[in-house]
Amino acid sequence: MLKTNADLLLAAQQGGYAVGAFNTNNLEITHAIMGAAQDRRAPVIVATSAGALKYAGIGFLSQIVLTYAHQAAVPVALHLDHGPNFASCMDCIRHGYSSVMIDASKLPFDENVAATRQVVEAAHAVGVSVEAELGRLVGIEDHVVVSEREVAMTNPDEAAEFVRQTGIDALAVAIGNAHGFYKGDPQLDFDRLRAIRERVDIPLVLHGASGIPDHDIRTAISLGICKINIDTEVRDAFARAVRQFLAKHPDEIDPRPILKPTIQAMQTVVARKIELFGSAGRG
Numbered sequence: 001m002l003k004t005n006a007d008l009l010l011a012a013q014q015g016g017y018a019v020g021a022f023n024t025n026n027l028e029i030t031h032a033i034m035g036a037a038q039d040r041r042a043p044v045i046v047a048t049s050a051g052a053l054k055y056a057g058i059g060f061l062s063q064i065v066l067t068y069a070h071q072a073a074v075p076v077a078l079h080l081d082h083g084p085n086f087a088s089c090m091d092c093i094r095h096g097y098s099s100v101m102i103d104a105s106k107l108p109f110d111e112n113v114a115a116t117r118q119v120v121e122a123a124h125a126v127g128v129s130v131e132a133e134l135g136r137l138v139g140i141e142d143h144v145v146v147s148e149r150e151v152a153m154t155n156p157d158e159a160a161e162f163v164r165q166t167g168i169d170a171l172a173v174a175i176g177n178a179h180g181f182y183k184g185d186p187q188l189d190f191d192r193l194r195a196i197r198e199r200v201d202i203p204l205v206l207h208g209a210s211g212i213p214d215h216d217i218r219t220a221i222s223l224g225i226c227k228i229n230i231d232t233e234v235r236d237a238f239a240r241a242v243r244q245f246l247a248k249h250p251d252e253i254d255p256r257p258i259l260k261p262t263i264q265a266m267q268t269v270v271a272r273k274i275e276l277f278g279s280a281g282r283g
């Protein structure tokens with residue numbers, strides 16, 4: 001059944017677990033995400049970025065996910081990941097999305113508030129929930145000095161003000177997390193997360209979770225993270241499965257046998273994350 005992120009995340013907040021948000025851009029990835037969610041009886045967020053929508057077409061991709069959502073026994077949210085502007089959020093809402101993220105985090109605080117509030121007003125009027133980000137997720141590299149890292153991280157006092165002024169349903173935090181695989185071990189600032197949690201009572205979101213060790217994920221959940229975004233590890237499983245299959249069957253030209261093992265490989269990754277996040281059996 002189709003649900004909003006707010007429905008899923010408030011239940012997660014009460015239950016002390018996190019809901020996985022997995023990125024898709026095609027049929028096979030969606031099969032893998034939904035296969036794992038249904039198998040583990042877990043609520044799930046299926047996320048599409050603006051890039052995914054450009055690649056697949058919003059009409060096609062939204063219908064693939066909505067077809068699953070309407071027939072699945074588990075709660076499913078269809079979510080726009082990192083919506084770049086008001087128009088992209090509205091386009092998704094018109095296509096049946098139950099949740100959107102407006103990412104104006106590159107803008108100064110007041111402009112981020114204004115852009116986010118505009119989306120919240122329109123989305124809430126039609127029952128769609130909204131996520132926004134404060135602080136910036138950069139590809140944190142070894143050579144970035146600490147002060148630059150600090151600037152990019154979410155300020156706890158600003159976070160409280162941001163949530164109050166925007167009325168968002170979930171807040172994505174920057175606590176040293178980054179998209180893509182990490183170079184070395186990620187250094188998450190849990191004191192900062194704790195300080196944000198003390199000031200903000202809505203569900204918190206951790207982006208860039210691929211490659212974060214399990215014990216850090218558990219700590220993050222214990223400190224109020226209710227939604228965890230995974231993309232890179234699923235892509236990695238896809239690419240490995242294709243390479244492995246074609247190495248063994250170099251003459252195969254039918255996409256179906258080539259792609260079938262990718263679904264199983266990606267589903268295994270998603271299922272493992274669902275278990276780690278504690279959302280198995282909550283659907």
Ligand code: 13P
Pocket residue numbers: 023081082178179180181206207208209210229230231232233
């Ligand atoms: P990863 O690609 O690091 O898993 O991050 C996914 C994400 O945060 C999507 O918004």
